[in-house]
Amino acid sequence: MPAHKSDHQIIQGVTEWRYDVDQSNVCSFIISTLLNSKRLFESLQNQYSFCFINFHQPFSGLGVIRSPACKKVGKIYTCHSLSFEEYQSRNPRPKSITRRIIYFLNIQARRFIERKVVGESDRIVVLSRFTRERLQRVYKIPAEKITIIPGGVDLERFYPASDRTKIRQRLNVPQKKMIIFTVRNLVARMGLKNLIYAVGDVVKTAPDIYLVLGGEGPLKNDLISLAQELGIQDHVKFVGFVPEVELPDYYRMADIFVLPTMELEGFGLVTLEALASGVPVLGTPVGGTAEILGRFDCKYLFKDTRPESMASLMIETCRQFQNNPRLRQDVSFQCRLFAEKNYSWDKNIDLLEELFES
Numbered sequence: 001m002p003a004h005k006s007d008h009q010i011i012q013g014v015t016e017w018r019y020d021v022d023q024s025n026v027c028s029f030i031i032s033t034l035l036n037s038k039r040l041f042e043s044l045q046n047q048y049s050f051c052f053i054n055f056h057q058p059f060s061g062l063g064v065i066r067s068p069a070c071k072k073v074g075k076i077y078t079c080h081s082l083s084f085e086e087y088q089s090r091n092p093r094p095k096s097i098t099r100r101i102i103y104f105l106n107i108q109a110r111r112f113i114e115r116k117v118v119g120e121s122d123r124i125v126v127l128s129r130f131t132r133e134r135l136q137r138v139y140k141i142p143a144e145k146i147t148i149i150p151g152g153v154d155l156e157r158f159y160p161a162s163d164r165t166k167i168r169q170r171l172n173v174p175q176k177k178m179i180i181f182t183v184r185n186l187v188a189r190m191g192l193k194n195l196i197y198a199v200g201d202v203v204k205t206a207p208d209i210y211l212v213l214g215g216e217g218p219l220k221n222d223l224i225s226l227a228q229e230l231g232i233q234d235h236v237k238f239v240g241f242v243p244e245v246e247l248p249d250y251y252r253m254a255d256i257f258v259l260p261t262m263e264l265e266g267f268g269l270v271t272l273e274a275l276a277s278g279v280p281v282l283g284t285p286v287g288g289t290a291e292i293l294g295r296f297d298c299k300y301l302f303k304d305t306r307p308e309s310m311a312s313l314m315i316e317t318c319r320q321f322q323n324n325p326r327l328r329q330d331v332s333f334q335c336r337l338f339a340e341k342n343y344s345w346d347k348n349i350d351l352l353e354e355l356f357e358s
Contacts, residue, residue, distance in 0.1 A: 017044065019060075026106055030059060030113075037063030045069045052076060052122075052356065058083050058110070061117040076355070077121035081266040082134055084110040089189040089264055115139050123355065127151050127267035128288035147355055152348035153272035153339055160278030160336055161252035168253045173237070177210035178318050181254035181279070183242055183270060186217025191260035191284060196223055197307035198260075200230040202314050209318060210235055214242040214250060251277035255328070256317060259283035262305050268292065276339035278332035282313055296338050 001018075008017045019036035022028040037060035044050075045067075052074030055061035061077060064070050084107045094100050118124055118139055124146045126132045132148060135141045161167055168175055180199070184190040192213070199211050213223070213236060220238070227236045242250055251257065257274035258281070259265070265287035272292070274281050281296075283289040284305045293301050300317075303309040321328040 026102075026109075030109065033059040034063040034066065038067050042067055042069050045073075054078060054125075055117060055121065056080065058114040058117045061121075062113050065117060065120050075121040076123050076125060077118050078125040079118065079131055079135060080127065081131065081264060082138060083114045084108075085134075085264055090187055092188075111138075123147060125149050125352070125355065128291050130287040130291065131266045149348060149351045149355070150343060151267050151269050151272065152345035153269065153276045153343050155276055155340060155344055158248050158251060158273045158276040158339075160332055161249075164253050167249050171239075171249065171253055173212060173253055174210055177208050178206070178256070178322065179210050179212060179254045180256050180258055180314065181212045181214070181250060181274075182258045182260065183214035183247070183250065184217075186215050186219040186223060188219065189261065189263050191262040191305055192219065192223055193226060194262070194305060194307045194310060195258060195260040196226050196230065196232075196236065198310035198314060199227075199235060200232050201307065201311035202318075203232055203235050206315055206318055207235075209314070210237070212237050212239060212250070212254070214239045216241045247273070248277065251279050254279050255321060256314070257281045258310070258314070259289055260305070260310060261286045261289060263287075265289050272339055272343045275335040276343075278336045280317070280328075280331050280335055282310075282317060284310075295342070296335075 004018055007019075008015060010016075017040060019040040020032065021036065022032040041053075041064045050073050053064060053070070053076070055064070055075065055077045065075070087107060087110055091103070094103050118135065118141060122145075124135065124141060126135065126146055126148055127150055129148065132143075132146050135146060136143060165175060168179075173179060182192075182195065184192060186192060195211070195213075199209065202209050220240075224233075224238060227233050239250075251274050254274075257270070257279045259268060259271055261268070261284050263286060265284075267288035268283070271281050271283060271289060275292075275296070280300060281293060282300050282302060283293050285301045285303075286305065290301060300313075302313050321331075
């Protein structure tokens with residue numbers, strides 16, 4: 001990456017080696033990734049005898065798999081999402097024929113590369129049933145080859161607030177409002193336009209609702225304009241990119257966290273971070289969110305992704321918490337307990353080590 005000052009770095013005791021990529025265009029990116037990841041692996045293989053490799057994305061994975069030195073090394077692929085689906089979601093279909101052809105070829109190339117890597121891997125790890133089913137449907141991967149190991153959350157970093165007043169003062173968030181928080185990449189699949197529309201409906205009957213929206217992305221100006229168009233600019237605060245060091249306090253200052261995803265929510269670590277912070281989560285029944293909240297309490301799932309459905313449950317939940325502060329405290333305790341019991345990194349690592357040892 002442009003910000004990297006060297007080709008390797010020790011981060012919290014783990015050595016990260018890096019290879020150059022040419023990001024001039026899609027072809028140069030893929031070709032440089034395949035060549036340079038292969039070259040880097042071979043230089044490392046001469047120094048270390050790897051028992052297995054755990055891939056986390058298909059491009060560097062294919063580069064390594066192409067190396068003869070990789071033939072006798074065990075291969076595990078962790079699939080966070082399907083590469084070509086992520087590309088389609090992030091990039092709208094072009095209007096011109098030429099660009100549409102390039103767009104189509106890009107999708108097919110990503111699909112071919114990912115199919116090759118998952119096919120060559122000995123085992124595949126996914127974070128949710130949703131991703132497992134996508135792999136089985138798209139690439140015909142046998143079920144016995146796939147292991148579900150959910151993501152984890154840092155329970156020491158994300159924990160409930162002892163005093164939300166001070167945190168709200170520091171973050172310049174209204175003290176007496178019912179704060180709804182979300183943090184997302186500002187792209188279409190995240191459903192943030194629907195959330196803005198929902199807040200527009202909510203404030204008609206619950207004017208003390210205040211949405212804090214964190215994140216950057218191409219939709220930022222559209223979302224700001226939409227809030228102004230709906231006349232709710234005084235009920236929405238766009239805080240932009242939230243630095244990692246600030247993120248725990250943003251969760252802690254909130255009454256409710258909302259995840260309005262439209263599609264491809266492979267898991268949703270933000271859901272776990274909010275729950276670990278003692279913040280109830282309302283989410284659309286999409287992908288991994290349905291699995292996490294369905295396991296916690298189905299009543300916190302929206303019926304669907306429509307703004308009307310979001311607004312209805314947001315109003316109901318806010319009223320319950322406002323009318324019964326003790327209920328909010330009890331739910332907060334249950335959120336934290338649920339995260340500790342089911343999604344600690346210790347639990348995640350134990351499952352991963354069992355797979356590695358096998």
